[in-house]
Amino acid sequence: MKIGVIKEAEDNRVAIIPSSVKKLKSLGFECIVEQGAGSNAFFPDLAFKEEGASISDRTAVIKHSDILVSIHPLDLASYKLCKKDVLLVSMFAPFNDKDIEKELSELGLKALSLDMIPRSTLAQSMDVLSSMASVAGYKSILEASNILPRYIPMMITAAGSIKPARILILGAGVAGLQAIATAKRLGAIVEAFDTRSAAKEEVESLGAKFIEVEGAVEDKGAGGYGVEQSEDFIKRQRAEVQNRAMNADIIVTTAQVRGRKAPILVPKETVAKMKQGSVIVDLASSTGGNCELSKDKELINHNGVWILGNSNLAGKLPQDSSTLFSNNIFNLLKHIYAAEDKKLNPEDPIVQGALITMKND
Amino acid sequence: MKIGVIKEAEDNRVAIIPSSVKKLKSLGFECIVEQGAGSNAFFPDLAFKEEGASISDRTAVIKHSDILVSIHPLDLASYKLCKKDVLLVSMFAPFNDKDIEKELSELGLKALSLDMIPRSTLAQSMDVLSSMASVAGYKSILEASNILPRYIPMMITAAGSIKPARILILGAGVAGLQAIATAKRLGAIVEAFDTRSAAKEEVESLGAKFIEVEGAVEDKGAGGYGVEQSEDFIKRQRAEVQNRAMNADIIVTTAQVRGRKAPILVPKETVAKMKQGSVIVDLASSTGGNCELSKDKELINHNGVWILGNSNLAGKLPQDSSTLFSNNIFNLLKHIYAAEDKKLNPEDPIVQGALITMKND
Amino acid sequence: MEQFIAVFNENLFFIYLLIFTIILGFEVISKVPTILHTPLMSGANAISGVVLIGAILLIRTAGSDEYLRLILGLLGIILGTINIVGGFKVTDRMLDMFKKKAK
Amino acid sequence: MEQFIAVFNENLFFIYLLIFTIILGFEVISKVPTILHTPLMSGANAISGVVLIGAILLIRTAGSDEYLRLILGLLGIILGTINIVGGFKVTDRMLDMFKKKAK
Amino acid sequence: METTFILNLSYLIGVLTFVFGLRLLGSPDTARKGNMLAAFGMTFSVLVTLFIPMDDAPNNYLWIFTGLMIGGLIGWRTAIKVKMTDMPQLVSILNGLGGACAALLATTELLPYFQGTLEMSNVQLAIGIFALLIGLVSFSGSLLAYGKLQGLIKDSQVKLPKHGIINLVMLFTVLGLGIVLSFFSGPSTMFFIFIGITLIYGFSFVAPIGGADMPVVISLLNSMTGLSAAAAGFIYQSQLMIVGGILVGAAGTILTILMCQAMNRSLLNVIIGGFGSAGGAAIGSDSDGKTAKTISVTDMAIQLFYSQSVVFVPGYGLAVAQAQKTVKELEDLLDKNGVDVKYAIHPVAGRMPGHMNVLLAEANVPYPKLLDMDEANDILPNTDVVVVVGANDVVNPAAEDSPGSSIYGMPVLQVWKAKNVIVLKRSMSPGYAGIQNPLFFNDKTKMLFGDAKHTLSELTKEVKTL
Amino acid sequence: METTFILNLSYLIGVLTFVFGLRLLGSPDTARKGNMLAAFGMTFSVLVTLFIPMDDAPNNYLWIFTGLMIGGLIGWRTAIKVKMTDMPQLVSILNGLGGACAALLATTELLPYFQGTLEMSNVQLAIGIFALLIGLVSFSGSLLAYGKLQGLIKDSQVKLPKHGIINLVMLFTVLGLGIVLSFFSGPSTMFFIFIGITLIYGFSFVAPIGGADMPVVISLLNSMTGLSAAAAGFIYQSQLMIVGGILVGAAGTILTILMCQAMNRSLLNVIIGGFGSAGGAAIGSDSDGKTAKTISVTDMAIQLFYSQSVVFVPGYGLAVAQAQKTVKELEDLLDKNGVDVKYAIHPVAGRMPGHMNVLLAEANVPYPKLLDMDEANDILPNTDVVVVVGANDVVNPAAEDSPGSSIYGMPVLQVWKAKNVIVLKRSMSPGYAGIQNPLFFNDKTKMLFGDAKHTLSELTKEVKTL
Ligand SMILES: NC(=O)c1ccc[n+]([C@@H]2O[C@H](COP(=O)([O-])OP(=O)(O)OC[C@H]3O[C@@H](n4cnc5c(N)ncnc54)[C@H](OP(=O)(O)O)[C@@H]3O)[C@@H](O)[C@H]2O)c1
Ligand SMILES: NC(=O)c1ccc[n+]([C@@H]2O[C@H](COP(=O)([O-])OP(=O)(O)OC[C@H]3O[C@@H](n4cnc5c(N)ncnc54)[C@H](OP(=O)(O)O)[C@@H]3O)[C@@H](O)[C@H]2O)c1
Numbered sequence A, B: 001m002k003i004g005v006i007k008e009a010e011d012n013r014v015a016i017i018p019s020s021v022k023k024l025k026s027l028g029f030e031c032i033v034e035q036g037a038g039s040n041a042f043f044p045d046l047a048f049k050e051e052g053a054s055i056s057d058r059t060a061v062i063k064h065s066d067i068l069v070s071i072h073p074l075d076l077a078s079y080k081l082c083k084k085d086v087l088l089v090s091m092f093a094p095f096n097d098k099d100i101e102k103e104l105s106e107l108g109l110k111a112l113s114l115d116m117i118p119r120s121t122l123a124q125s126m127d128v129l130s131s132m133a134s135v136a137g138y139k140s141i142l143e144a145s146n147i148l149p150r151y152i153p154m155m156i157t158a159a160g161s162i163k164p165a166r167i168l169i170l171g172a173g174v175a176g177l178q179a180i181a182t183a184k185r186l187g188a189i190v191e192a193f194d195t196r197s198a199a200k201e202e203v204e205s206l207g208a209k210f211i212e213v214e215g216a217v218e219d220k221g222a223g224g225y226g227v228e229q230s231e232d233f234i235k236r237q238r239a240e241v242q243n244r245a246m247n248a249d250i251i252v253t254t255a256q257v258r259g260r261k262a263p264i265l266v267p268k269e270t271v272a273k274m275k276q277g278s279v280i281v282d283l284a285s286s287t288g289g290n291c292e293l294s295k296d297k298e299l300i301n302h303n304g305v306w307i308l309g310n311s312n313l314a315g316k317l318p319q320d321s322s323t324l325f326s327n328n329i330f331n332l333l334k335h336i337y338a339a340e341d342k343k344l345n346p347e348d349p350i351v352q353g354a355l356i357t358m359k360n361d
Numbered sequence C, D: 001m002e003q004f005i006a007v008f009n010e011n012l013f014f015i016y017l018l019i020f021t022i023i024l025g026f027e028v029i030s031k032v033p034t035i036l037h038t039p040l041m042s043g044a045n046a047i048s049g050v051v052l053i054g055a056i057l058l059i060r061t062a063g064s065d066e067y068l069r070l071i072l073g074l075l076g077i078i079l080g081t082i083n084i085v086g087g088f089k090v091t092d093r094m095l096d097m098f099k100k101k102a103k
Numbered sequence E, F: 001m002e003t004t005f006i007l008n009l010s011y012l013i014g015v016l017t018f019v020f021g022l023r024l025l026g027s028p029d030t031a032r033k034g035n036m037l038a039a040f041g042m043t044f045s046v047l048v049t050l051f052i053p054m055d056d057a058p059n060n061y062l063w064i065f066t067g068l069m070i071g072g073l074i075g076w077r078t079a080i081k082v083k084m085t086d087m088p089q090l091v092s093i094l095n096g097l098g099g100a101c102a103a104l105l106a107t108t109e110l111l112p113y114f115q116g117t118l119e120m121s122n123v124q125l126a127i128g129i130f131a132l133l134i135g136l137v138s139f140s141g142s143l144l145a146y147g148k149l150q151g152l153i154k155d156s157q158v159k160l161p162k163h164g165i166i167n168l169v170m171l172f173t174v175l176g177l178g179i180v181l182s183f184f185s186g187p188s189t190m191f192f193i194f195i196g197i198t199l200i201y202g203f204s205f206v207a208p209i210g211g212a213d214m215p216v217v218i219s220l221l222n223s224m225t226g227l228s229a230a231a232a233g234f235i236y237q238s239q240l241m242i243v244g245g246i247l248v249g250a251a252g253t254i255l256t257i258l259m260c261q262a263m264n265r266s267l268l269n270v271i272i273g274g275f276g277s278a279g280g281a282a283i284g285s286d287s288d289g290k291t292a293k294t295i296s297v298t299d300m301a302i303q304l305f306y307s308q309s310v311v312f313v314p315g316y317g318l319a320v321a322q323a324q325k326t327v328k329e330l331e332d333l334l335d336k337n338g339v340d341v342k343y344a345i346h347p348v349a350g351r352m353p354g355h356m357n358v359l360l361a362e363a364n365v366p367y368p369k370l371l372d373m374d375e376a377n378d379i380l381p382n383t384d385v386v387v388v389v390g391a392n393d394v395v396n397p398a399a400e401d402s403p404g405s406s407i408y409g410m411p412v413l414q415v416w417k418a419k420n421v422i423v424l425k426r427s428m429s430p431g432y433a434g435i436q437n438p439l440f441f442n443d444k445t446k447m448l449f450g451d452a453k454h455t456l457s458e459l460t461k462e463v464k465t466l
């Protein structure tokens, strides 16, 4: 079977890297790689060749692949060139792009959406959302601290004492946790908030402070589960978060809700009260942003406050994130083609979750 | 006495910040600040006014100041507008700009060069070289890790294991040490090298590894001082450094020798052998660079290796470095005008060291 | 009471000795790390086999035809010896674990 | 030698007692932290003032006109009492330092 | 005169070897020496007792040597052949034999009196009865303890309802009979009845006690044997027996108390017993009814300290407990003793990629000590002890061998291939994936429950005493 | 009969209070109780001795109570008024008085014999001479020790050349005389000569010993007093004196040995003495000839543990020693005991801006514990102990008060305003600026030499035992 690897249009990453080419080969897959596909991630064509891939132009790759892998989906026109029984592998994001399922079905193509892989323990080695969110969380702090006109760590020096920066992480999923870890490393005072009940423990497991508000309702009878909180409590909690936000030097927001617009966690008024030169990094900008003012893929300065909207920060660490992405793809292909006859097993929960078209084909 | 503060032409910093204005006032100094002088460092004019400074246009500031403070020297034309008995305070760098002394003398102006302040324990609170080098060292790692397409820390994840980055610091002065500290924080494996004999202890005091070569000549009779090393030893040492450089993900070079061109520590051949996507940050680029290929104030990519030449990285952390700079200036002025009659004491070792014209005036 | 006082006064030093023995018994053990509890118990057990001495004296002084005494004494000797020999040996085996490794 | 053996056999329990006392003296002290050396010395010193008992017995049994004995005994009592009272008190003051703070 | 002197001196030496032997037994470094010393003193005293000239004593050496040979052989062989894990039983039975010996002596000396062929003073009588009573209880109690530990007898087979009250009643009966016999004498049948009831009482005394409390009882019985030996010593006027017996009695008593303290129980609580057979019930059991085994901090400390290689497997629990520095401290201690310590990092341990790396970097664990999954799986089969610190899913063998499991197919750390596995967690509850972990029921696995940070710092404390 | 019983019982109780008192004195938590217990037992025994009915004893209570009152008053007042720093002297003189008391008793009992008015057995005689000898040595030796510690007598004033040999000769003379007197009797002049020479020997014995060794000698003399009390006990047939005295003698001996061990010396080395008056010479002295004082790890540990507030001042030496984690460990321990611990960071401490911040962040010292210079200088005057860890220039008072100094005018941490300063460094060598530091010669300052990491970890060890 031939696996096609495409050069991403607006991303420095590449979906499959040379070392995976070799491993795939040992499983019986052959790779055709578009010219220059890996160059922005510092994987030159030569490296692909050395590991046994063939280099072709884009159309050839698309036309001859049995499995066509890309990070972002291609345009429909390109997909029309594909073989009939091709398997498209990409982050189709059917939750955000509501039409994609229908369009691909109409073309009669089998599409496996990487962002639909179930988030089970077993599937974690194939979960690109996790690995990319992790990179993004790390990168968000590096970007922010590079934009921030101030130091992160405390410094008591002959030229004056610098207080440690305060960094606020809103949304403590994979990206948020990685951001917390990185911020702590740099010496910041880190606080975090999330609505999930498990988040507190997770945040504290990294040594950061979880923002809590007194007076939470606890129902001993509920067996440890959270119970509905009072209106008043939620209000105070929100106020508390806003309070910390105003004193923060850096805010990283990562809160996303599948298939819906991202919740607004940093409204205009909060931004207006922030310190000059402070930085907001909004990882949810592609789905509307957690900050009211953020613009996707842009760094803006709003009255002295920097706001970076970028949901694709993983693309800014292209070499390692390509490596991780490629490993995920390898693990995925290895798993779904594990059967002797190299056929997809429609019963497999991962295939079931991720296959967005032609499920019963 | 009036202190004039100029908006820097090519730098985001400002030499005096609002809080220093206030402190200077309590010593009897008045500040006139050029419009927008602090805006790039996130100190708006309003803040200056609130602390008691007056805001003027550039010419007015230059004309009315008794002490004219700037980070970088102004052009001679501007200096011509000054009062006759003005004290110019700036980083004139007479070691690099050999003419400046003569030119200013000819104009009959008293100039105090900040980079000529003696590096004694006492003068450390006025030493802008130290404070700015410290910022630059910190920033060099942030910049480099932001350019690097890879992670710095080790990561063992479901999508593969990432090895920790290797960071090599050449020149372990103030900037180098700060770079070491920052790199260690981010989880890198750090190695450093310097020619000063005290450097080993200093590097190790930060928990990093000092690059040593076996067979150093040690003369017990020399009382602990280093002795001349054999030609062969120096050669092996250089080879050892080159070896580490080739395996490094990031190299930060900071080696400078006063009044001379910076030594070449990373020759072309080494760069050619470095990994794809690796980064060199050359803090010595303004005096020719420690890397043969570096270009001052430019980020270039040489066959897949990034080379950032920038000797002014402190300017990229404008708010805090302005604060530190301003504190240095305040300490300096407080020290040199400590006498009742607000006259410079020509005997003072700091005045003696830093005054580059009209020493006996 | 009279009798008690007499015994007390007469055997004063012996009573001192008993009390001191008890204190000493407490004292030597009181700071023992938990890990040594079992070997210590085993060692103490072996020492309590000292009752063998009594059995030996019993037989040595028994008439050669007092078979009941002799048989009971023989049994006593066997039991006591098992206690002593087995006790010390097994303690030694337990303590073998604590041999320091060459560092 | 004869004499020695006789004394030994007669005073067997007393000899046991002496030996056990010595062992006990060693034992109670042997694990003392360095910081307690001085107070312990001081406390032991106070206890050695027990010789006062002898001085009291001396006077109590001295004839009311044996002035030499009485005067020497008086001196003994004074010295012994100073040793005891001063010794315990000063030890107490030293140990005052170790009062645990309210935590 | 001179022989008395020699005897006295020899016994004095014997006593001193016991004192110093016990003392040396109190510290790991010298314990072996202490045992040897006491053994030497014992041998010496026995030899002196054997050969010291006695006026017109029949000696009967044949009887004696026969006894010594038989006893010595049996003792030695048993001690050599017993399995390490069966030691407690052995100690128990040995102790019972000692008690029996004392009881035998007492019986032999008392019998003529009750048969009316000998006169005895009240004091002698009382002491004899005391030696008999204690020796008998120690004997029958130790026998039952042996049976229980060896698995021959189950707790439920010998435990009666209201056993505490029964024991109390029996105790008073035995004591009452003893007092009557000592002070008012009685017929020889009464003497035999006394022996019978006392034996039953010893049995009954141990019957309700079980599980983790057995060592305490053995220790208690042990100190009883010491006392009975001392009492027997009075009969034979042997200082060695008296002082040695009392010494063992005292040491045994304090040891018993220490053991109770180590289990956070009172001695009374143990003896009245029954309730609280040490946490065994709190532990879950798997579907086959297998139960997880626990290990004590002390035993674990020894095991770690004296092993060649240890691998820590950190998981989310390490992060929750924030125990990274503590584990590092333990590592340092082990390292110093020459143990080869590594960390095995599973790719999905924790709750974010690289979670463990972040923590261990914070604790300054050097990179070369961190193994990723493949490296770890290579060395695990040759590892002496694996310590799983708050990890669960990532060491779940179900991922390899139960196709039905939701994590089947995920590569995991094969800790069960190591020689020993110790799991530190707070309870039997599952991890993130919510599935049971058969590892906990593996024969090689021992559990140590509690917050990881607390457990680890207890461990470091214990290791420091080694 | 009954009074004997009461006396015996009381003395038994007295002995037990001594045993347990000494035992409790061995642990910081119980030491005070132990002292009280022994004091109680002593009072009780004295009272019993006073009032127990004695057949036709003249009693002479007036004499006794006069003595008790005078002695009690003097003892109490001295003990109350003595300064903490003068304690060792006091213990020494008190001990001397005890020795004198024993010697007096012995003299009183022996005098009639030597005057020919009383017969005595050899054993009694020997024991009396023993009590006398030991008591006298203890008395005169303690007096000299007192004089030396109080500064009344300088080592050089009493130390003769070849003092070791002189002492040896005197020792043999004294012993010889004693033996002659015990076994062959002699005229009363010989008895008095014996007393005289023995007194001189006690003096001479202590003469060559000096400095840090004094406590050891006092302890040794102390155990001697115990033995003399025991010997005197034989004269009066008092078990309390005998057992109590021997107990103190044994405890004192082992204590003496422990003290020597703590100083890494042997007892013999101390007694032969002279060489090695504990490091004093290695320490530099400033221009006025003032010398720096050192402190022991133990004393420092106590001082830290029992103070209210401690401020650490880290400097470049902390970085060189890589002692950041160790200092944090110590902080944690102190913190647990309620000590308020802070860190004072001087702006130029270390070799790069923020050097200390980097290190302390690595050790996870929380930010609120870090004070910058101004904050620190505010609280330093109210700080109990400042611990300077490898800092030098940044705590140099010359910056404030010697206009000639190259760092004159630089603001520094005013550690000398705190109540106590302890400086941890390896030697007296200067820091980066290359200038001497008068702080080291300040009256409040004590030095503790050694690598900071090593010293700090010794400190934590010691603090853990508190
Ligand atoms: N790495 C990632 O990116 C990521 C992200 C999300 C989810 N996950 C999932 O998380 C799991 C990670 O596996 P894991 O083995 O690290 O963790 P785990 O399976 O979640 O198990 C953690 C164990 O730690 C114990 N524990 C919790 N607090 C403790 C404490 N204070 N002291 C001692 N033990 C404590 C818990 O047992 P007790 O309650 O009995 O103490 C629990 O069984 C995987 O299922 C993985 O898929 C991973
Ligand atoms: N902060 C900066 O940016 C910077 C940069 C360059 C220079 N400086 C200068 O460096 C100095 C800093 O002052 P400081 O007080 O931190 O340091 P310092 O004055 O240099 O003194 C450090 C002291 O630490 C002791 N030390 C070294 N290694 C040790 C070890 N392993 N254990 C214990 N002690 C050790 C040394 O004494 P022993 O040898 O006796 O042990 C030394 O006296 C100032 O003079 C400052 O001007 C600072």
Ligand SMILES: NC(=O)c1ccc[n+]([C@@H]2O[C@H](COP(=O)([O-])OP(=O)(O)OC[C@H]3O[C@@H](n4cnc5c(N)ncnc54)[C@H](O)[C@@H]3O)[C@@H](O)[C@H]2O)c1
Binding pocket: A119, A120, A121, A122, A123, A124, A127, A129, A130, A133, A170, A171, A172, A173, A174, A175, A176, A193, A194, A195, A196, A199, A254, A255, A256, A257, A258, A263, A265, E351
């Ligand atoms: N294989 C696995 O087991 C696996 C893999 C990855 C993630 N996960 C789990 O999935 C969950 C989500 O991970 P993710 O990072 O992809 O989530 P995400 O990117 O969808 O959301 C990020 C975080 O934002 C939070 N959030 C949503 N609304 C919020 C609001 N209004 N205010 C504050 N916070 C808000 C969410 O709770 C989440 O933690 C986590 O619990 C993670 O542990 C499991």
Ligand SMILES: NC(=O)c1ccc[n+]([C@@H]2O[C@H](COP(=O)([O-])OP(=O)(O)OC[C@H]3O[C@@H](n4cnc5c(N)ncnc54)[C@H](O)[C@@H]3O)[C@@H](O)[C@H]2O)c1
Binding pocket: B119, B120, B121, B122, B123, B124, B127, B129, B130, B133, B170, B171, B172, B173, B174, B175, B176, B193, B194, B195, B196, B199, B254, B255, B256, B257, B258, B263, B265, F351
């Ligand atoms: N007040 C003070 O006491 C004070 C203040 C600041 C700096 N200093 C000292 O001044 C010294 C220099 O500080 P800096 O950072 O300004 O120096 P710098 O910027 O002039 O040079 C940086 C470093 O490069 C090194 N270097 C030069 N040639 C080299 C070569 N060929 N290879 C490798 N390394 C080479 C130098 O030794 C120096 O450490 C340091 O020792 C520092 O501690 C003292």
